[in-house]
Amino acid sequence: MKPFVYITRKVPDAIVSRLSASYQVEAWTEEDKAVPREILLEKAAVADALLTVISDVIDNELLSRAGRLKVVANMAVGFDNIDLEAASRHGVAICNTPDVLTDTTADLAFALLLATARRMTEASEFVKEGKWTSWAPMMLVGTDVHHKKIGIVGMGKIGTAVAKRAAGFDMEILYHNRKRHEVAEEMLGAQYRSFDALLQESDFVICLAPLNDDTRGMFQRKHFQKMKKEAIFINASRGPIINEQALIDALEAGDIAAAGLDVFDKEPIGADHPFLTMKNVVALPHIGSASRETRLAMMETCCDNIEAVFDQRPPKTLVNKDVLQF
Structure with a gap:
């Protein structure tokens, strides 16, 4: 019997066709609705492979039921939705999709900075609502980006790609990271700062750190209060890295000027979320890697990893390297 692959979201026919050439494949078909938890558990119980997204929770409950499961191909760089220890205990390979989305995500992160x-977005709505009836010198004035200081929290591949874009705007690049990034310092003139110093000096603080035990809740009210009052905060990594209520309070109190957010603590956010009524917040629906080319490349990487595991070859991007020996 052919291995069974379950895909948890609607994907292009080409992806289904590629996998269907060798395996039995089933995919969730609703574009605007996530696969319900009970269906995911049901399919995981009989699947040999899962192709998942970042909002699918792959925990011990699911893995304990998945007696045939060999690989979870997660369509994301991050894998904070997956219990890696449980996966290794159950002998399930966890794979992600790094590298292919670096530049696309950096484009979006910098675009979010510019838009904020x-x-x-405020100006676009102003026009669409018919409010543009004359021109005034101070109408919808924002702030310059060029020649300002950008503070990057998390100087990984995406952080470095954002720094390259910032260099093109003649920005002074500050960064905070677990380790010094000597290449970024040499090639881009990036300057290492402690977390507090970066907050105090930067005109733009952009969070690109991975979500883990060290970064969860990293930004609290006291941290926003250390920033310049005219500073802008951008989050394009993971929502739980910031305390959302602390950010709301900081924006309302004028501790900082504005925020641009592509990620949130709970996704999708509710229509009644305070961020959605704040004029100094630009909110996007987690579209960092959402270009046609990149999303297809991510899916193809997932297919590569699934095929490798079934062929008993090393997957391209295996996360829990202790689980398989090739």
């Missing part, structure tokens, strides 16, 4: 600084 120049009040682009």
Whole structure:
């Protein structure tokens, strides 16, 4: 019997066709609705492989039921939705999709910075609502990006790609990271700072750190209060890294000027979320890697990893390297 692959989201026919050439494949078909938990558990119980997204919780409950499961191909760089220890205990390979989305995510992160600084979404709505009846010198003025200081929290591959874009705007690049990034310092003139110093000095603070035990809740009210009052905060990594209520309070109190957010603590956010009524917040629906080319490349990487495991070859991007020996 052919191995059974379950895909937890609607994907292009080409992806289904590629996997269907060798395996039995079933995919969730609703574009605007996530697969319900009970269905995911049901399919995982009989699946040999899962192709998942970041919002699918792959925990011990699911893994304990998945007696045939050999690989979870997660369509994301991050894998904070997966219990890695449980996966290794159950002998399940966990794979992700790094590298292919680095530049696309960096494009979006910097675009979010620009949109927030120049009040682009607010200005667009202003025009669409018929409010543009004259021109005034201070109408919808924002703040310059060029020649300002950008503080990057998390100088990994995406952080470095954002730094390259910032260099093109003649920005002074500050960064905070677990380790010094000597290449970024040499090639881009990036300057290492302690977390507090980066907050105090930067005109733009952009969070690109991975979500883990060390970064969860990293940004609290006291941290926003250390920033310049005219500073702008951007989060393009993971929502739980910041305390959302602390950010709301900071924005309302004028501790910082504005925020641009592509990620949130709980996704999707509710229509009644305070961020959605705040003019100094640009909110996007987690679209960092959402270009046609990149999303297809991520899916193809997932297919590569699934095929490798079934062929008993090393997967391209195995996360829990202790689980398989090739």
